[in-house]
Amino acid sequence: MANEVKTIGILTSGGDAPGMNAAIRAVVRRAIANGKKVKGIQKGYQGLLNEEISDMEARNVSDTIQRGGTVLRTARCDEFKTLEGQKQGAEICKKHGIEGLVVIGGDGSYRGAQALSKQGINTIGIPGTIDLDIACTDYTIGFDTAINTAMQAIDKIRDTSSSHERCSIIEVMGRNAGYIALWCGVSTGAEDILLPEKYQYNEQEIIDNIIANRKKGKTFHLIINAEGIGHSTSMARRIEAATGIETRATILGYMQRGGSPTCKDRYYASMMGAYAVDLLCQGKTNRVVGQKNGKWVDFDIDEALAMQKDIPDFEYGVSRSLSI
Ligand code: ADP
Ligand code: F6P
Numbered sequence: 001m002a003n004e005v006k007t008i009g010i011l012t013s014g015g016d017a018p019g020m021n022a023a024i025r026a027v028v029r030r031a032i033a034n035g036k037k038v039k040g041i042q043k044g045y046q047g048l049l050n051e052e053i054s055d056m057e058a059r060n061v062s063d064t065i066q067r068g069g070t071v072l073r074t075a076r077c078d079e080f081k082t083l084e085g086q087k088q089g090a091e092i093c094k095k096h097g098i099e100g101l102v103v104i105g106g107d108g109s110y111r112g113a114q115a116l117s118k119q120g121i122n123t124i125g126i127p128g129t130i131d132l133d134i135a136c137t138d139y140t141i142g143f144d145t146a147i148n149t150a151m152q153a154i155d156k157i158r159d160t161s162s163s164h165e166r167c168s169i170i171e172v173m174g175r176n177a178g179y180i181a182l183w184c185g186v187s188t189g190a191e192d193i194l195l196p197e198k199y200q201y202n203e204q205e206i207i208d209n210i211i212a213n214r215k216k217g218k219t220f221h222l223i224i225n226a227e228g229i230g231h232s233t234s235m236a237r238r239i240e241a242a243t244g245i246e247t248r249a250t251i252l253g254y255m256q257r258g259g260s261p262t263c264k265d266r267y268y269a270s271m272m273g274a275y276a277v278d279l280l281c282q283g284k285t286n287r288v289v290g291q292k293n294g295k296w297v298d299f300d301i302d303e304a305l306a307m308q309k310d311i312p313d314f315e316y317g318v319s320r321s322l323s324i
Contacts, residue, residue, distance in 0.1 A: 005100035013044035017142025019265030026273025090119030135307035137290030196228030
């Protein structure tokens with residue numbers, strides 16, 4: 001059993017995600033409720049190396065639960081990928097009395113937490129990414145808000161596509177993962193959903209599908225394209241040339257990462273923040289929090305990083321069969 005943690009640090013790292021503030025708030029207040037001191041670290045591992053560290057009290061997180069983004073700011077920091085940077089980070093934690101650290105971010109951020117754990121700082125990761133691409137958990141902070149934001153935007157594009165009888169390609173975020181595309185595609189009734197995990201790069205199949213749908217009486221056509229496939233603008237040009245149907249591309253971009261978190265993101269993030277503090281209070285380190293089959297769980301970071309995740313065949317099959 002590791003030494004008792006009296007002071008808990010918290011940082012957000014990688015891309016921001018709506019709901020991160022609810023997690024920060026939960027960490028701060030659960031820790032204080034357990035008699036711990038809390039230190040907030042600004043701008044991820046970069047801020048740690050720059051010693052941008054300050055005390056956090058319960059009132060510092062007032063009026064934040066409903067806000068998008070992260071009040072601690074976030075950053076990417078290549079220096080932290082080096083052993084030297086990690087040793088320096090651990091020394092800075094020790095200098096500030098931080099024995100336990102909660103890291104909210106994705107897989108990359110977990111690797112930083114894993115490195116700090118090896119340097120003697122107790123670390124717990126919380127999954128914070130709109131991409132849902134963390135294998136050890138069914139839920140990641142921000143996904144629910146992002147898909148609802150994207151869905152509402154796609155509904156608007158559907159209106160104008162329908163009026164003009166056009167084909168629309170809408171590109172959604174997700175890096176190399178297709179979860180945002182799948183959920184948004186199914187929930188907006190898209191005719192085609194292009195996922196990096198499943199896409200065969202067969203554009204002729206899409207073109208044939210558009211032409212066949214016109215013959216079946218469909219007057220417009222929505223294609224949800226995942227960022228991991230990309231090239232939506234050039235794809236639109238080629239589809240228009242091949243089908244003779246006006247085709248437009250819209251890349252939704254960063255609007256998907258902002259905005260007030262949904263109830264689910266606030267609730268789950270609150271639970272995960274509290275769970276992470278409880279793990280630190282039990283002397284745990286090198287763990288990540290997750291939600292699996294409706295239960296709160298935690299895994300060793302090494303084990304979590306080795307897990308694989310894929311789009312379930314059943315869900316992909318349903319998406320195909322509902323777009324006939
Ligand atoms: P995410 O956490 O969303 O996956 P990144 O992959 O960009 O985002 O990682 C966020 C940050 O985590 C990086 O900028 C870096 O500071 C840290 N990080 C990423 N990979 C490693 C690694 N192998 N070792 C230590 N730190 C890492
Ligand atoms: O991981 C979240 C995410 O928004 C991805 O969907 C996207 O590929 C990436 O971050 C964009 O990162 P950046 O903010 O560095 O452009």
